[in-house]
Amino acid sequence: MESIGKKAIMYALADGDLEKQIKVSAEEEGFKLIKGKVGSMNTEKIFAAVETAAQREGLICGDRYRDNHALYHAILDAFVGICRGQLGLGDMLRTVGLIFTVVKGPRNVESREDGEWLAVVLYGTIGAPVKGYEHETIGLGLNHL
Amino acid sequence: MESIGKKAIMYALADGDLEKQIKVSAEEEGFKLIKGKVGSMNTEKIFAAVETAAQREGLICGDRYRDNHALYHAILDAFVGICRGQLGLGDMLRTVGLIFTVVKGPRNVESREDGEWLAVVLYGTIGAPVKGYEHETIGLGLNHL
Amino acid sequence: MESIGKKAIMYALADGDLEKQIKVSAEEEGFKLIKGKVGSMNTEKIFAAVETAAQREGLICGDRYRDNHALYHAILDAFVGICRGQLGLGDMLRTVGLIFTVVKGPRNVESREDGEWLAVVLYGTIGAPVKGYEHETIGLGLNHL
Amino acid sequence: MESIGKKAIMYALADGDLEKQIKVSAEEEGFKLIKGKVGSMNTEKIFAAVETAAQREGLICGDRYRDNHALYHAILDAFVGICRGQLGLGDMLRTVGLIFTVVKGPRNVESREDGEWLAVVLYGTIGAPVKGYEHETIGLGLNHL
Amino acid sequence: MESIGKKAIMYALADGDLEKQIKVSAEEEGFKLIKGKVGSMNTEKIFAAVETAAQREGLICGDRYRDNHALYHAILDAFVGICRGQLGLGDMLRTVGLIFTVVKGPRNVESREDGEWLAVVLYGTIGAPVKGYEHETIGLGLNHL
Amino acid sequence: MESIGKKAIMYALADGDLEKQIKVSAEEEGFKLIKGKVGSMNTEKIFAAVETAAQREGLICGDRYRDNHALYHAILDAFVGICRGQLGLGDMLRTVGLIFTVVKGPRNVESREDGEWLAVVLYGTIGAPVKGYEHETIGLGLNHL
Numbered sequence: 020m021e022s023i024g025k026k027a028i029m030y031a032l033a034d035g036d037l038e039k040q041i042k043v044s045a046e047e048e049g050f051k052l053i054k055g056k057v058g059s060m061n062t063e064k065i066f067a068a069v070e071t072a073a074q075r076e077g078l079i080c081g082d083r084y085r086d087n088h089a090l091y092h093a094i095l096d097a098f099v100g101i102c103r104g105q106l107g108l109g110d111m112l113r114t115v116g117l118i119f120t121v122v123k124g125p126r127n128v129e130s131r132e133d134g135e136w137l138a139v140v141l142y143g144t145i146g147a148p149v150k151g152y153e154h155e156t157i158g159l160g161l162n163h164l
Numbered sequence: 165m166e167s168i169g170k171k172a173i174m175y176a177l178a179d180g181d182l183e184k185q186i187k188v189s190a191e192e193e194g195f196k197l198i199k200g201k202v203g204s205m206n207t208e209k210i211f212a213a214v215e216t217a218a219q220r221e222g223l224i225c226g227d228r229y230r231d232n233h234a235l236y237h238a239i240l241d242a243f244v245g246i247c248r249g250q251l252g253l254g255d256m257l258r259t260v261g262l263i264f265t266v267v268k269g270p271r272n273v274e275s276r277e278d279g280e281w282l283a284v285v286l287y288g289t290i291g292a293p294v295k296g297y298e299h300e301t302i303g304l305g306l307n308h309l
Numbered sequence: 310m311e312s313i314g315k316k317a318i319m320y321a322l323a324d325g326d327l328e329k330q331i332k333v334s335a336e337e338e339g340f341k342l343i344k345g346k347v348g349s350m351n352t353e354k355i356f357a358a359v360e361t362a363a364q365r366e367g368l369i370c371g372d373r374y375r376d377n378h379a380l381y382h383a384i385l386d387a388f389v390g391i392c393r394g395q396l397g398l399g400d401m402l403r404t405v406g407l408i409f410t411v412v413k414g415p416r417n418v419e420s421r422e423d424g425e426w427l428a429v430v431l432y433g434t435i436g437a438p439v440k441g442y443e444h445e446t447i448g449l450g451l452n453h454l
Numbered sequence: 455m456e457s458i459g460k461k462a463i464m465y466a467l468a469d470g471d472l473e474k475q476i477k478v479s480a481e482e483e484g485f486k487l488i489k490g491k492v493g494s495m496n497t498e499k500i501f502a503a504v505e506t507a508a509q510r511e512g513l514i515c516g517d518r519y520r521d522n523h524a525l526y527h528a529i530l531d532a533f534v535g536i537c538r539g540q541l542g543l544g545d546m547l548r549t550v551g552l553i554f555t556v557v558k559g560p561r562n563v564e565s566r567e568d569g570e571w572l573a574v575v576l577y578g579t580i581g582a583p584v585k586g587y588e589h590e591t592i593g594l595g596l597n598h599l
Numbered sequence: 600m601e602s603i604g605k606k607a608i609m610y611a612l613a614d615g616d617l618e619k620q621i622k623v624s625a626e627e628e629g630f631k632l633i634k635g636k637v638g639s640m641n642t643e644k645i646f647a648a649v650e651t652a653a654q655r656e657g658l659i660c661g662d663r664y665r666d667n668h669a670l671y672h673a674i675l676d677a678f679v680g681i682c683r684g685q686l687g688l689g690d691m692l693r694t695v696g697l698i699f700t701v702v703k704g705p706r707n708v709e710s711r712e713d714g715e716w717l718a719v720v721l722y723g724t725i726g727a728p729v730k731g732y733e734h735e736t737i738g739l740g741l742n743h744l
Numbered sequence: 745m746e747s748i749g750k751k752a753i754m755y756a757l758a759d760g761d762l763e764k765q766i767k768v769s770a771e772e773e774g775f776k777l778i779k780g781k782v783g784s785m786n787t788e789k790i791f792a793a794v795e796t797a798a799q800r801e802g803l804i805c806g807d808r809y810r811d812n813h814a815l816y817h818a819i820l821d822a823f824v825g826i827c828r829g830q831l832g833l834g835d836m837l838r839t840v841g842l843i844f845t846v847v848k849g850p851r852n853v854e855s856r857e858d859g860e861w862l863a864v865v866l867y868g869t870i871g872a873p874v875k876g877y878e879h880e881t882i883g884l885g886l887n888h889l
Contacts, residue, residue, distance in 0.1 A: 236548075
């Protein structure tokens with residue numbers, strides 16, 4: 020599990036001891052990881068939740084637009100995976116309940132000379148605004164910082 | 165890890181003992197799982213590889229079009245996640261190296277009354293046709309059988 | 310006119326005696342048909358109108374998520390046909406006035422062994438929010454139940 | 455049935471006496487109608503078949519680029535309806551068998567002062583390259599000439 | 600600089616004397632040009648600003664739907680260029696500050712026999728709703744009148 | 745004309761003395777500019793032409809994948825602007841004749857602290873594979889290096 024995307028996916032899916040272990044082990048290798056939750060019918064809340072968390076936890080430098088730009092497109096790519104073709108949530112009468120993770124570090128542990136990258140994972144459920152009328156969905160966005 | 169999508173993702177990412185363990189444990193719960201590899205610049209080869217494996221291993225019944233239809237759209241949804249917005253591989257001068265998994269079973273172990281579903285995961289790398297010039301990508305498609 | 314899609318299109322376009330005749334004849338062959346109207350600049354109202362009518366009239370079982378899932382994607386496919394590429398109504402300063410039909414039954418009368426399918430047709434006008442500044446549009450979505 | 459889109463759809467779906475009757479009646483109202491068939495896994499063949507027929511039958515003037523431009527976008531809009539979101543045929547391992555119609559005339563018989571329009575309908579089946587593994591699909595494109 | 604698209608782009612990018620010179624010179628060749636500004640997170644405001652200006656300045660005839668139709672699709676095409684794939688502004692937590700130009704005339708000065716065309720350019724910045732967190736973007740839509 | 749996108753657009757549209765003047769003046773401000781031509785019905789040739797020129801002229805470092813990644817997405821964004829919604833050239837029976845420019849430097853001359861960016865412009869004609877049956881199109885992609 021040396022690559023940044025796999026770390027972001029595993030960290031999103033894990034809980035309890037495994038979750039902690041993934042974090043500790045990745046941090047020892049020089050990665051930074053954050054995790055949060057967001058549920059909404061409003062697309063902009065997904066973007067805002069991930070952006071805010073990544074800035075607050077220092078994964079991107081809020082003072083540099085290029086960091087914001089890199090993160091934005093990683094979120095957008097992950098969001099496209101969540102929507103699978105037709106972008107939209109509430110306007111298409113569907114809602115999501117998502118865990119998100121953001122990981123910052125090398126693309127993988129053997130390619131540190133290629134600089135820092137960001138991986139964003141959105142994982143959870145998408146479906147009708149009725150409890151249980153939903154199925155799983157995942158999206159992964161990667162970008163160079 | 166009771167849901168079909170999570171099983172499909174974990175089975176795609178795991179190897180060695182963990183891979184076997186995921187399969188055995190899921191089969192005991194009534195799921196069927198397959199795993200394969202496909203690398204190509206031709207989109208149709210991705211579709212063909214997953215369809216052929218799923219039919220050969222009996223996850224769908226080749227004699228029923230509705231099963232084919234369910235699988236096709238699950239693959240297409242996963243493929244959209246891989247491409248993140250603009251569908252295409254070789255025509256956009258990029259290539260993929262993918263592991264695929266297909267899981268058949270209930271949406272999750274508590275909702276068996278909702279019938280059988282299919283989950284398709286494509287996980288691997290996407291990038292330029294130059295070794296190492298690539299990053300990770302994942303797509304998940306779910307459909308009712 | 311033995312196929313489910315053709316029945317849904319013809320039922321959407323017909324009125325008066327022909328409309329009744331299509332319904333009676335299709336019901337004798339084992340199809341269920343409903344028809345309604347919806348006009349809006351809000352995409353979610355199109356989805357809601359079709360979903361509500363199909364549940365109320367018993368074309369799908371409201372208690373089974375898989376039925377909802379099948380219907381949702383049939384509506385979405387029909388809606389893509391209506392929008393022809395760029396999804397959106399009011400946000401793109403356009404509005405629709407639509408007749409919708411939903412038909413449940415075999416894909417066609419000779420393939421009953423392939424189980425039940427849903428066909429959703431949206432037919433009407435799309436255009437500027439100015440009376441008469443509009444042209445026709447149609448979308449058809451099919452899915453296995 | 456006074457509108458150009460409805461005429462194009464009905465003419466595509468009809469056969470035998472009804473087909474002739476639609477044509478004769480529409481021609482008396484000042485419309486021009488053509489009908490043809492095309493089946494392919496190659497998207498460009500769909501475009502070529504409709505363009506060639508419309509030029510040969512004089513629905514557009516081959517010497518005027520603006521007529522070609524109008525027709526091209528009407529075909530493209532109809533093709534998007536056929537594909538429902540993700541453009542592609544053989545590259546996505548699917549094929550179509552289509553009837554096409556092109557109608558030239560006023561948007562509807564009461565709005566002749568708004569000049570000439572084109573309606574293109576593609577109607578038929580889309581599915582796997584296996585006989586019978588397919589379902590119906592329709593697309594309608596309208597454009598001003 | 601004999602073509603309509605180039606005139607629309609140059610007029611959007613120019614200011615001061617050059618801007619005036621482009622306008623005067625193009626008008627002598629029989630083109631009509633307008634220019635305006637619009638900034639918003641709401642997509643419909645972009646459409647409305649361009650439509651209103653083009654009608655008010657007489658580039659299209661507000662009484663003819665076909666003129667509206669031609670303009671609408673030119674704006675939509677330009678807007679797609681601005682968004683580069685995933686349509687949306689505020690719902691994707693981004694905003695635009697745009698100059699727009701609309702030019703009416705022949706496709707280029709040597710092809711007057713091909714009738715009148717419209718070119719719409721949107722040029723400006725797209726980015727986060729934070730001052731300076733943005734980069735440039737351009738879109739050009741052309742349509743026959 | 746202090747911003748990178750405007751420089752890339754102007755350099756694409758200019759010829760003769762103005763072209764030289766734009767280049768010289770931009771180089772004095774610390775930008776690097778290249779310009780080339782590509783005409784094709786094959787999408788991959790557009791990508792290849794721009795990638796090859798940018799590497800050969802040293803705008804990106806061929807040894808660093810992150811530079812390739814930045815350029816690739818800038819080309820893709822520009823290509824989306826060219827196609828305006830439905831990606832494809834020959835498969836949709838259309839062809840392009842394009843000038844391309846790539847500019848490397850600060851986003852604009854006042855924001856040098858935000859590091860280096862790439863701007864890719866594709867400008868030319870898109871249309872039927874018939875001489876003169878075409879109209880102008882432009883696309884601009886920006887990315888941080």
